[in-house]
Amino acid sequence: MIFSANTMTEKRSQVQASRPIRIIAITRKPESPSFEHRITRYRKGLTEYGIELTFQTLPRSVRGQWQVLKDMRRYDGVWWHRHLLSPWVSTRLHKETPPIVFDFDDPLVYSARGGGQHSWSRQILFSRMLRRSSVALAASKSLADLALPFCPSVVEIPMAVDIPTRVESPVRATNKRLELLWLGTEKTQPYLDLIRRPLMDLGYRKDVKLRLVAHKPMTFGDLEVDFRPWSANEQTMALQACDIGLCPMPDTVWTRGKCPYKVLQYMAHAMPWIGSAVGENRIMAGSNLKEQRGLCASSNDQWMQMLVQLTQDANLRRTLGNQSYKYVAGNHCRSILINRLAKTWRNVLGQEK
Template sequence: MKVLFVVPYPEGQAASQRYRVEQWLPLLQEQDIKYRLAPFWSQSAWNVLYKPQHTWRKITGLLTGFMNRMLLLRHLPVYDFVFVHREATPLGPPWFEWVAAKVFRKRIIFDFDDAIWLPNTTAENRWAAKLKWHHKTAQICRWSYKVSCGNGYLRNYALKYNAAAVLLPSVLDTEHRYNEHKEQHTQEVVMGWIGSHSTLPYLQLVEPVLQRLERKYSFRLLVIADKAPQLQLRSLEFKAWQRETEVQDLLQLNIGLMPLPDTEWAKGKCAFKALQYMALGIPAVVSGVGANIEAVANGCTGYPCATEQEWYERLEALLLKPELRTSMGAEGQVWVRKHYSLQAHSQTFLSLFSS
């Protein structure tokens, strides 16, 4: 069997691709399944894509990506499956997916972990937003052999267009990577958040809560991201995200945060930050929105919160009680291994390539 992975990003650069595609590749090797990874963006284009200026490098990277997609079509006959993560091209209609499905009659596996049929404009992608062609998500679902969805909300959307929509949560390798445990009896308490520039603004939702806590308690707020946050907090510390140090950076945290707005876009999120925290024995305090409600067992592995006062009370309790953090952290590790680990869902992933 041969599988072509049509992916947006250079290997090792984006969380969605690393955890929904790249971490599964060793499993395919074990099954003697051959594969090829075909990114749209080159590494040089990716390096400047979300930075100001560099207009011509971005345009050149975009045109090169489209050209590479055209050239990729001639290789389609040798593959049994074409696995499309999110989209084959970032702008315009789904011409590549249509050609693969309708002309070459390839079995497409369409995978997504966000509500990508909804507009989600940020400062970094405003210039391209009008060309995003969001309604192509439904079209690709219809043409696909199977659809792999990161949570129930996404699967319910896909089922409207394809009965072969499968729930495959975003998962973690709890045996080889997320296999350490946070010691909670520490001299200082560190609350923290991990993510990218696209979700960084969500931290502002709990900024007032953190300001209130700062006036009463001593703690450190560590933000691990690809861009520094703009928050008025004296406890704030920024750490640039690096793949090599990601787990060790997370192990500095005693409490993990995942605020989200109550929007349709946020309901498509797969609670991944919360899973990262819990897998390492770190209680997760999250907004009670979408997949967060299922992923975080209330009062057991963390707390989903609905109001600002709930956020304050839950964080205050965890700040003051290391034994509570310890028990929740231990429960969280067991929970993730059972429900959200690579090992628990390996057969679900392999079933995507079966008849």
């Protein structure tokens, strides 16, 4: 969704539609999941719209960054991935620089440490970068709101997820033990401690176990835990086999703007899920809608109540799973978002027909 429009400059309109649009995508961390999901996975699809991406790692040295800024002038546009430039580098962004599209998926005005403390220095760098950008691509509505005061045009591009070919939630075998699922990174694994008590209390259910696709084992009292070291293959198998996804999160200014990728994965596999009632979790779950897509809990008691409810009600699991699948297929499908991205770039460069 485009929140505001911007008059195109004469230079942008000079880009010839008869040749491919050449975009340089710049990042400090080319191997990061953020860069992969926000930019790399769009590379092939954008070529079908006549947009060619070249990837460039931003050096740490000031001299190296100056050279990258100089090289940017050979391209039609710049897709800048989240990094905030220091003042003595950002001053080199002048009128000869091609249009910049700034892409971010975290609330960059806050520090990730300690739950997210507001940083005035980051606020200044963030605002300066956005004022030099033609468009900001935000991963959520709350992140878009952070950019609006500083950028003339903000486009919401949510995280995309690969959608398996499936039309409804699978019916699990009645003799199969129900499997809860948590998967994720070493950084977010401590979030499971937030629901340690309800998971331990669920230990009396011998027909329920937890599959943990993570970086280290954990125990939760008498609840059986099937630990699988994280790998792409283990993740895929878990998403296909498990019954209920889990997404506990602390309530901080940092997490309120994030849409956990694991929730999108659960939903894309028509898996019902329970998450903490924090930020984007509530939006993804449709907490205020009649037809909910997930369940959100605000306390240990609510977590326990919802765990018991979902493990006992197969019809509810099927309904939530189907609603989840329909939602992500219509809002987070990569083909839909590629079209939105292509339209954004052609708007920026004055080529939109």
